[in-house]
Amino acid sequence: MTYAWTQRLDKDWTSVPKLRHNLWTSFEDTPETTYLTVSHGKFAVPTAEAQLFLKMRGFCTGHHSRSEVIRRSGLEADRAENILSSLEEAGVFRPAYQPFQALDAANLRETLLSACRIWSEQMAETNIAVDIMAGKGTPQTVIGWMLETYHYIRTFPEAIQVAADAADGELRETLHAYAAQERGHEAFVLRTLRGLGLDTAEVESSVPLVSTRLIDLLMREMFAETPCSALLLARIVEAAELDDEDIGAFQAAVARQYGFPDDALEPFFEHSRIDEGLGHALLAERNQHLITVGSEAALHRLVNRLHDIKHAFDLQKLEIVHYYNNVGNYVPRQFVDYFAI
Template identity: 25%
Template sequence: MPTTMRAAEFRTSKDLPLLRRTTTVAGTGGQVVIRHLDEEVVLENEAAHLFNKLRPELSGASAVAAIAEKVAERPARVRALLEQLEKAGVVSFQAGTNEGALMSGMEFYELHRRHCNAWLEEVYVHPFWEKITTGKATRAQVLGFAFEKYHYIEAAFEHMGTAAANATPEMMPHLARHFIEEYTHGDIYRKGLRSLFPDDVILRSQPLPSTRALVNYLNETAQRNSFAYYSGNELLQMTENTGDQSAADAVNDFYDAMRKHYPYTDKLIDSFIAHTRADQALEHQDAFRLMCKSVPPLTRREVNDALNVARNMAEHLLLFMDGIDTFYAKFATVPRLPCDPLSE
């Protein structure tokens, strides 16, 4: 019968060492710095030299004994270093996988947050934010940002209902509730846009392909696996959460700068804030935690799938930001409208 394992123990038997794919390595010779998520490992002297010898072999394809023989080192010495790197989280072992090993939902929740916080760092330092806060963004970029946010939020009905329909009994109440509460949130953004555009223009506007790609990935995942879908959706939700005071201050500073440099966006910003407050009132920042609390223990395959979806969602979010930044810098017409014989 499978046993429940803590996140720190959710490991394979120590046969085939693999340097984690999101790890970065800097330095050579006497000092090596290995970074993974928010962890940093510094190896010096003999440990650094040994790691440099081992690094080309850490693909998950060779056993420890074979690696030791290839680099002419004692297996015990090689294993000792690799096990220390495993404890630091930069190396994993691929063989002897216990597919029956389980991780509780709350243990996954903590693991998920740690990874997502690291994956979102690139989003938070995207150059588009600085352009807004310094007044360097064009009018088209600012309004394009508002329209793409509207299209993303308005599309919730496409994927949330599908995810709820595919949900397990434990997840169904959470997904159904979130879907019902989020269904009309696109109208909040639409109200802000109506301060600048006629309603029929807003309704006919078209999202960028990069925005559509984000929505499509949510659709695809919702059709395949509801828990993995919500894992990815939670990464997006984390960008909206302002429960932490430092996050709330950063968001407020952003909106203050936007009002200062682009006074015509006053009603738009009001709609952004109204949406955030609506999410807070509905406690959407806790939705994923409550879901994780209620689901049965997860298999290794389910854990890997859910984390991969979250990682891919972060990449789609970066694409979403890149689309706004680059397209609207070159094309000043906002919003994008469908083609017809009179427009071409």
């Protein structure tokens, strides 16, 4: 499926403000500072200034003049203009359009990798495990997280296989190997779920949440058109740089706060260590020469789809919390067959 996306890309983005992809992050231990991340760097911004800009950000769609953006924000005009000017100087506004044929291949690859690094970092910061570690979950949240991880890992190799089947030459061989290395890893999560109190039959007969299915469908859609996107997605979602002390602290926190056995999550982390050892998070960097896109339209769809998948994981987190903590919902989630109606 493709989208009917028609916005012109050759506008003067300083006159009708539209920005590069930008992330604004603040942390509890330094609330006075907000960090702005864009593809070419990270900037420390006073939180008060950041909050003022965010009142304008939603109008920076490329459809409103600079003065209209300021008017809609409700900010004092000079203050708002100063903020926009500072962002312009930092290169946060979208760059000037270049025809696809004029894009430097090496720069294109590095730009894609930079975006993947940003989304990987953001996913790490917003992962449901962070809330679980902080005591913001419940035992049902932990179980739901593992159940959806089971379903995701079970279907992931077949999604990669879609990319491999659509590829040629060295990329095809690389993706076939990647899919083969990922097959069967759901067994580690099944062992984890048994440690959390579930049995094999109920896990294997369960079905994923809609958000987990969405992740799988979005991956397959993207992989079928642009097989090298599987390498880029690996940079976003695969485990990297695991720390044994952090893992130990997480397992201890889960046991202490939610009443599970101390080693219940060990099989899950065993799987993560295997993936780290296989270097899947580095597939894109190690195979940059295989990252090629056939047209400008395909390039834009690729970037948007990677971004969609990142947000599908955000949606999955919300659905896990909602579904598995809603009293009366089936855990695990059940397949609805004909005789169920």
